[in-house]
Every structure is written in structure tokens, then in C-alpha cells.
Amino acid sequence: MNDQLERIVDEYSTHLLRIAYFYTKNRHAAEDIVQDVFLKFMEANYEERGQLKSYLSLLTINKSKDYLKSWAYKKLQFETKWWMKTTDQDHLVQQEERSKIGAAILKLSLKYREPIILYYFEEMSILQVAQVLQVNENTVKTRLRRAREQLRPVLEGDWEVLNHD
Template sequence: MLQSELEECLIRCITDYQANIYRLAYSYVRNTEDALDIVQESIHRALVSAESLKNPDAIKNWFFRIVVNLSLDFLRKHKRIRIVDDETLESYSSGTADVYPDLDLKRALEELPMKYRSIVILRYFEDMKIEEVAEVLQENVNTIKTRLYQALRILRIQLNDDSSEEVQ
């Protein structure tokens, strides 16, 4: 495939999946500006290294892998630890716990280790097949299946524990 055709195909892929690409980056970094920076850097890297793509039919998975890798790199480089004084800490603490059942899944997902969270996000939020998830994360299909099963088991336990605490 010619370089110009490959670039057109890549641009079409980015345009078609722009919301998914942003959502994927945001699911890792949890910050709008950082997610946009990751998307921009992903597009740049994809255009620069487009000739390294061996199978043009796998362009979506290839690009998603770039987004995932850049997101993970960002998290490694920017491990944020904020030191907060007691006054600021008290201002955020209302003294009572608010209960929002809709946020249980979001909180449970955030508590999952990254190796499980990535799989759940790609499989259920990005609606990828197991094989596509394995390709994006560069893992064995059986490893992805096992981790997905473990992640769902952990989420089920967390959500059941939370709901039983609310009832008491």
C-alpha cells in the first residue's frame, strides 16, 4: 500500500473512532487536557510510523495500541502525589458519606489494577473482541480471557460488598 493511501486510511480510522480514542485515553489519565495531549501525540506517532504497519486491515487495533502505550507511559512519567495541608483536607471532607449507586461501578473500576482495568475498558466500553484486546495489549488471548474473568470476579465482589454495606 502506498504511503499516501495508508495515511488516508489512518485519517479515516481516526475520524471514525475519534470519540472512542479520546474516551480510551481519558479512561487512563482521568484528565481532559492530558487525554487530548495523548490523542494528539498518538496521531503524530501514527502518521510518522505509518510505514511500519504490516497489515493495513489492523489499523484500528494498531492505533488503539499506540493510545494505550502512550497513556501508560504518561501515567508512569506523571505519578502524581499531592501533599495537602490539614485545612484543605478538612474543606474537602463533609463529615458524611454521600451514597451514589451510579458511581459504584466507576469507583470499583478505578480500584482495579491497571492490567485488569485495561481489559475491561477495551472489552466492554470500546466493544472490542477478545482477540482485538489481546492484539492491542500485546498479550496472549488466553491471558486476556483469564484476566477478564478475574477482573469481573473482583468487580462482582466489590460491588456486592458495597451494596451489603449500604443495606446495613
């Protein structure tokens, strides 16, 4: 079991870290979330049905949403707003923020960021995105369209997705 778990961690940790970071915008929180996801996975009796990546992604999304609702996150937002603390950011954060596309997506509200991440980066179908977010398929389509409209002025010519509505 340890070899199998090690393989799963090696294979999916970067992917899950990216998802958590897109939600939290905080590297340390994203690492904690991914660690919690793997701990929960170890405790669960997961039966392989060829959907492990989706399963772990959904766990990560849910943990990230829980974090965004938590007191710790709200306290951090308050402190950041009032004291404007600056911290050294490591390579992953700098890489994500340097990316023009990633930076533009991070500026979207969560309502529009979620469908963009799930649809374009997780390569989920509209139906799958609707199921994960627990909204109607038409709501997903509308949020994707509005997100692309918000991204278009910033990323015109940089992201080919915006050229195809």
C-alpha cells in the first residue's frame, strides 16, 4: 500500500497543489489542503474505478472551499488588508503570478474562477463542472462566457481560448 500511495502522491500532488492555489492564492494554505486531501484519501476505502484524478480533484476543491469559509482565512484577509504584510514568495507562487493567464484568472471572482479552472485546466465537461459546483449546466455556460468576457481585454492574443466562444 505504501508504494501505491507514494506513486499517487508523486503523480497528483503538483496537480492538486495548483488547484488549491488557484482557490486560496496562498502557497502554504494550498500545501496544507493537499496534505489533508492525501490524509483523507488514506483513511477512506477508495475503490479504483478509473476516476482517481477526478476524485482527488473534487476532494481538493471541497477542502479549498472549506478553507475560504474558515476563520483562519478571514483573519488572514483582515490582517493583510490592514497591515499590508509582505512575504517572500517561493518559486511556485512566482511562477503562477508571472504567468499572465494565471494572474488574470486569479483576479476573477471565485464564481467565475471555478468554472474556468475546472473546464479549461481540469478538462471537465460542462455537465461535470455543473455537478462539482452543484449548479445548472446553463449557469456554468453563463459563468464561462462572463469569465471569458472579463479576461478578453486583459489576455487578448495571449490565450487562444478567448478567440473561440
